[in-house]
Amino acid sequence: MKTILGIITISFLITSCAYNKSELPEPLEEEVNVPKITYTNYVKTMIDNNHCLECHISGGIAAFRDYTTYNGIKTVAASGELKNRAIDNNGVSMPMGYPPLDQNVKDTLQMWINQGALE
Numbered sequence: 001m002k003t004i005l006g007i008i009t010i011s012f013l014i015t016s017c018a019y020n021k022s023e024l025p026e027p028l029e030e031e032v033n034v035p036k037i038t039y040t041n042y043v044k045t046m047i048d049n050n051h052c053l054e055c056h057i058s059g060g061i062a063a064f065r066d067y068t069t070y071n072g073i074k075t076v077a078a079s080g081e082l083k084n085r086a087i088d089n090n091g092v093s094m095p096m097g098y099p100p101l102d103q104n105v106k107d108t109l110q111m112w113i114n115q116g117a118l119e
Contacts, residue, residue, distance in 0.1 A: 037112040039070045039119050046105055047073065051095040070119045077117045082109065 037043070047053060047067050054060065056067035065081070066072030076082045086094040087106045094101065101109075112118070 034111070034115075036118065037108055037115055039073065039112075039117070042108060043073060043112055044070075046109070050101060050105065051098050055096060074117050074119075077113050083113060 047056075052067050055062040056065050056072075057063060058066070058068070065076050067076070073082070084090045085092070086101060087110055089100055
């Protein structure tokens with residue numbers, strides 16, 4: 001009796017895990033239109049308008065992280081520090097002494113990083 005019950009249970013489990021491949025949705029053939037975020041078209045303006053250069057400039061308290069040039073901010077993005085501090089607010093919230101960046105600014109910075117931190 002236990003053997004028959006075991007065979008029925010195993011048969012049920014095997015057949016219930018099957019799927020019909022024709023029921024799966026077709027992959028999208030079109031690329032989703034995601035805007036290219038670049039340093040020139042977005043990130044520089046965001047830095048200029050959100051108090052970043054009060055510290056991240058020659059003579060500022062965070063001059064060792066130079067945000068005045070593309071290469072400076074790209075280095076910080078590549079190291080993960082930009083995501084860690086400005087997007088995820090780990091440690092001291094950025095910009096320091098001001099409210100955290102708006103979520104849409106954080107999301108766009110994350111898209112810029114995900115797209116390769118283009119100039």
